[in-house]
Amino acid sequence: MTAALQERQPRLPPAYRLVTLDSVESTNDEAKRLAREGAEDGTLVWAREQRRGRGRYARNWASPRGNLYLSVVLRPDCAPGEAAQLSFVAALAVGDAVGSIMPPLTEVHFKWPNDILVNRRKAAGILLESSSTPAGVLDWLVLGIGLNISSFPAKATVPATSLRFEGCPEDVTEIQALEAVSRHLLSWVNRWLEDGFEPIRRALMYRIYGLGEEIEVRLANDTVRGLFRDLDKRGGLVLELPDGSQRTITAGDVHLRP
Ligand code: BTN
Numbered sequence: 001m002t003a004a005l006q007e008r009q010p011r012l013p014p015a016y017r018l019v020t021l022d023s024v025e026s027t028n029d030e031a032k033r034l035a036r037e038g039a040e041d042g043t044l045v046w047a048r049e050q051r052r053g054r055g056r057y058a059r060n061w062a063s064p065r066g067n068l069y070l071s072v073v074l075r076p077d078c079a080p081g082e083a084a085q086l087s088f089v090a091a092l093a094v095g096d097a098v099g100s101i102m103p104p105l106t107e108v109h110f111k112w113p114n115d116i117l118v119n120r121r122k123a124a125g126i127l128l129e130s131s132s133t134p135a136g137v138l139d140w141l142v143l144g145i146g147l148n149i150s151s152f153p154a155k156a157t158v159p160a161t162s163l164r165f166e167g168c169p170e171d172v173t174e175i176q177a178l179e180a181v182s183r184h185l186l187s188w189v190n191r192w193l194e195d196g197f198e199p200i201r202r203a204l205m206y207r208i209y210g211l212g213e214e215i216e217v218r219l220a221n222d223t224v225r226g227l228f229r230d231l232d233k234r235g236g237l238v239l240e241l242p243d244g245s246q247r248t249i250t251a252g253d254v255h256l257r258p
Pocket of ligand 1: 061068115
């Protein structure tokens, strides 16, 4: 029997239906496949390793054993445009889960749009994918979460870290992390469903990386620089440009300027 099979089963809130896999290409791909087959809201795919883990912009997400890889199918009753807010909701959930696991005084920040930094290095990322009907109604979305617990890639677009490297106790495993993430995700998704994006925005602002500082946002074909002023009511990044005008960015990668 493998070590993984000897471990206890994760205890998740009853709102989730857990699908446990030892190895998979990508939990997002598996969750999308299940969603297309009609999987219910709350179906959570968890794998011990991924062979082709994906990040935003189709980047590779290194996925060896010992880290957390999960994807949740959600079917919220909202417009496809609003559903994108759930990636911020997931970032908050992962941030709270990490805060509950790590020793006191560990710094947890959110790097726009939805990276989770531990002591200012990336420990987790979120990949949201969705599908709408031809009539423009949201059918399903998949929230993919990768959290580095035991290891992190030496070379990455953003300097990376793992919870273990930052001082997480040795006895914290993927199971505890999965339980903490699922608990906080349920609570933040319910908050969003009940009260909308504003409480999410406020919670993000409290710990957003680079607010009030000079930043560089790398867009698909351009780079813009300016002062990170605010998050708007949909989660867009409000940048004050050198000429004093404001520009709201909806997709890109943030870098602090040296
Ligand atoms: C990013 O920061 O670029 C997002 C990374 C998301 C990685 C997770 S791991 C679980 C799920 N399955 C995937 O293939 N990707 C997401």
